[in-house]
Amino acid sequence: MPENDLGQANRRTVKRLLFLVAGMFGFVFALVPLYSVFCDITGLNGKTADGPARAVVVEPDLSRTVMVEFLASVNEDMPWDFRPVRVRMEVHPGKMYRTSFVARNRTGQAMVGQAIPSVTPGIAASHFKKTECFCFTEQKFEAGEERDMPLLFMVDTELPEEIEEVTLAYTFFDKNKLLN
Structure with a gap:
């Protein structure tokens, strides 16, 4: 694989990983209010x-x-x-x-x-x-x-x-x- 293609593949992988990390952070951040709503509804x-x-x-x-x-x-x-x-x-x-x-x-x-x-x-x-x-x-x-x-x-x-x-x-x- 040429070096230029390898660099593009690495950048694409890093972007995907950063997107995944940002998505995970957003999901965890949203869990607190969602859990409170869930507990209010179910009585848990x-x-x-x-x-x-x-x-x-x-x-x-x-x-x-x-x-x-x-x-x-x-x-x-x-x-x-x-x-x-x-x-x-x-x-x-x-x-x-x-x-x-x-x-x-x-x-x-x-x-x-x-x-x-x-x-x-x-x-x-x-x-x-x-x-x-x-x-x-x-x-x-x-x-x-x-x-x-x-x-x-x-x-x-x-x-x-x-x-x-x-x-x-x-x-x-x-x-x-x-x-x-």
Whole structure:
């Protein structure tokens, strides 16, 4: 093969590879909003509402109970302690309950954290209503500060009957690292 033809073949290959890399980048960039839309439509991923639910008076279903489990974790970059006060609660759908979580900044400097909630099974997320939650706003902790953070919630009476256990998990992130 003449050298000129080899150069053209190489340039053509490089162009194809660059086009492929650009296409892959665009595909990955588009996945985040597409995944959010997919989760909103299907109820997967256990995303709960970003803000407080409207307080609605409903008749509690006292004939039924749902076990709610609470989990707490911190991102690997978050030097805080974080735990639920109660690990499990048996609740009646439609009735409001109060519990809390405790967080402590173990560092010698002020930090801002943000708790991100998730509900399992994912289909239960739309039926888990929080009217008061520390996850609605960022939490600023002074050096060494420990705080009790309340959660006021209700499991909707429309939760499918076959769901007998719901897990509410929070992960605390360093707000400054979330923004970077």
